[in-house]
Amino acid sequence: MEDTGNWSCNANDAVQIALVQPGEAKPTVLSTFHPQFTYPIFGDDEEIFGYRGLIIRLRFAAHDLRPHIHISYDEKFKAVEDATPLDLIATLKPFSHEDAFSTLPEYEAAMQNDENTKDFTPPGKLVHSYASKDNRQYEIWAGSLADPEVRRIIDRAQILVSFFIEGGTPIETDDPEWTLERWTVYFVYEKLATPPPTASPYSIVGYSTTYRWWYFQTGALQTRTVSEGPFPLPEARISELPARLRIAQFLILPPHQGSGHGTHLYNTIHTACCNDPTIMELTVEDPNEAFDVLRDTADFHMLRPKFLHHQVTINADPYAGQTRIPRSRTVPTNALLPMNLLQDIRTSLKIDTTQFAHILEMFLLSQIPTKHRVSGGASMARLLVKKHKAEDPHDRRYYWWRMLVKQRLYKRHRDTLVQLDHDERVQKLDETLVNVEEGYSALLEAFLEREKKLEAQEGSADAGTLGRDQRVKRKFTVQDDEDEEDHDQESAKRPKV
Ligand SMILES: CC(=O)SCCNC(=O)CCNC(=O)[C@H](O)C(C)(C)COP(=O)(O)OP(=O)(O)OC[C@H]1O[C@@H](n2cnc3c(N)ncnc32)[C@H](O)[C@@H]1OP(=O)(O)O
Structure with missing residues (x-):
């Protein structure tokens, strides 16, 4: 039996995508690139069995994406019992447009002769x-x-x-x-x-x-009105x-x-x-x-000027003027932040609640000098003893910043967290907070870097880009997801009613 080991190739390498446009005699290539993933088509290993020198070239017209698939190879494996070369056309068909399977001369003629192009x-x-x-x-x-x-x-x-x-x-x-x-x-x-x-x-x-x-x-239900119009009412679009x-x-x-x-x-x-x-x-x-x-x-760059304009910052003395500090464990959110103003900014810019909270937390963190944060060497042991009574207002702000983030994380993941015993819950929240803070700090550093770059390129209209090595990961120990409603999503991204 023939050795089947050398007959597999990496599908991501074998597939080549080209954007083409009509040329003088035949279509010319504007750009070529490879896919990032092929597992939905060729399976988890992203391997294709049964060919040597395989090239699957997908051409797309650069303007209207008229497609074409052309398959070529040096050698094809002769089927032995169960070992058969992958049927490429049958595998690609469910993922491709029917127009993609014409012959290459037909495709090239259609590209060259399309008067409307x-x-x-x-x-x-x-x-x-x-x-x-x-x-x-x-x-x-x-x-x-x-x-x-x-x-x-x-x-x-x-x-x-x-x-x-x-x-x-x-x-x-x-x-x-x-x-x-x-x-x-x-x-x-x-x-x-x-x-x-x-x-x-x-x-x-x-x-x-x-x-x-x-x-x-919720809450803002429209007031009911009596319509004088003809019946039936026009259909709501x-x-x-x-x-x-x-x-x-x-x-x-x-x-x-x-x-x-x-x-x-x-x-x-x-x-x-x-x-x-x-x-x-x-x-x-x-x-x-x-x-x-x-x-x-993008959202940080949009929101930051608004926050700066309204001088949004954490109130370092939320209990000022109170003779007795409440013993309850609730965070005095309304005394710490201008909640009505923040709600107005959020709704006017139509940013969803979780995303707004991320950007706000990131901005508030940026207002606390690094040396007062754990990443800048601030003593956590000291802060945990002093808490909101720390002498320095930045230390107090940092204490409240941590409390505000923990509060949001707790509310968001309450169902998971209540199942843990007290110590585990505290530990999990702490770990998540550390990860969230690290993620924000890295993003803030990248923003700073970009601003420096922008200043250096004064006069240029475009911001340019940072190197991929400066890009950061968002790290959350507790899954910090987008919307609760997402949980009942169908897996396919299809129109939902
Ligand atoms: C809802 C969804 O569909 S989620 C799937 C998103 N799509 C994909 O992943 C498909 C493949 N990737 C892409 O299409 C693109 O690379 C995108 C959409 C992720 C980014 O678009 P781009 O035009 O490359 O981004 P753009 O140049 O505007 O960069 C904006 C910022 O995004 C971030 N960014 C862009 N690409 C990446 C990346 N691969 N990894 C991490 N951060 C990135 C950077 O912070 C960048 O800022 P910088 O310019 O200061 O470095």
Whole structure:
């Protein structure tokens, strides 16, 4: 029997993705890159058995993502009993658009002869444009998934979600129109200054899918009114009911990553939420670590000037003027922070509660000089004895900062924590607090670094990026998740009613 050991190859290496555009005689390649993950298609080991010199080339038209799959190899394993080469077409079919399986000459002819290509504009409406440091032009377009042109591009792009978003799944695009209307897709395109004569100036950079998720308004129920209108009343459109906007998929293609496009895309979605009176909050479905960093960075830069303007800080003397200090263990939150003002800032900027708490905690920590924090060598033993009676106001602020964070963590994870005995609970909260503080400190350092960089590049419009080695991880011992409602999510990111 033939040795089967040498017949396996790494699927991430074998798959090559190329963005192409019509050229003089045949399509030309704008960029090539490999997938980050292939396990949803080829299994956990991300290996393909039965070929030598295998290349699976996925071409996408840079403007409308017209797809093509071309498979080539040097040798194929001759099947022996159960050992058969993987059926590549059958494996790829469920993840690929049907148009991808034409012959290469057919695909190239379709690309070269499409009269509409040069006049292509992305579907939807232009919502934002910007230039990069080297003066390349970019545009962000937004359109409803009910628009067939938006659906066409999304249907063709679905395989990219499996390739680049861990745990990401394609969205259902054949649902009824009323539910598709809940989805808005944001496309980021580069607008090439001098495309070839038959090519489109637009070349895809990334995209994000978002959907409206019903928002239950506690307390603020609308006052009932008697309608004088004809019966039956006009149908309520789902796209006009109060909702949270939830980011489902968010992808910047590898050749464009780390250049600020993700930040532009996120800020554009956030601005759209602020401008839409029917959207109450912006939330994110299963964000990964890289997205969390992007979001924290963008939100911190948006909120920090507001906090500074209102001089938000922890009141170091919450018991001032009280003759007797209460013996209860509750944290005097209302005396420590201007809660009404903070609530107004949060709701006006439509940031969800947990995310706002993270950014606020990070900001409050940044107001306490490092030497008064544990990371700067402050004595915890001393602080735990002195508590809110410490002489230095920064030490008192730091004490209250820790209490406020613990309080939030406790409320959020109460169900898990109450199951532990007292000592274990205290230990778990302490560990989590240490991790949260470390995560915030690292992010704050990165912000500081960026500000220094910005100052150094005075006059330049673009912030540039930090090296990947300076990027930080968010570390939480107790899972610090987004929304309670996420727990009953279906695994697929599909329209939900
Ligand atoms: C809801 C979801 O879909 S979660 C899945 C998110 N998508 C993915 O992971 C797919 C693959 N990756 C991507 O699409 C992109 O790299 C994104 C969306 C994560 C980031 O977009 P980019 O355009 O690369 O980010 P951008 O250049 O604007 O960087 C913004 C900040 O995000 C952070 N960041 C960006 N990429 C990473 C990364 N890989 N790891 C950690 N932090 C990162 C950095 O703090 C960066 O700030 P800096 O510029 O000062 O370093």
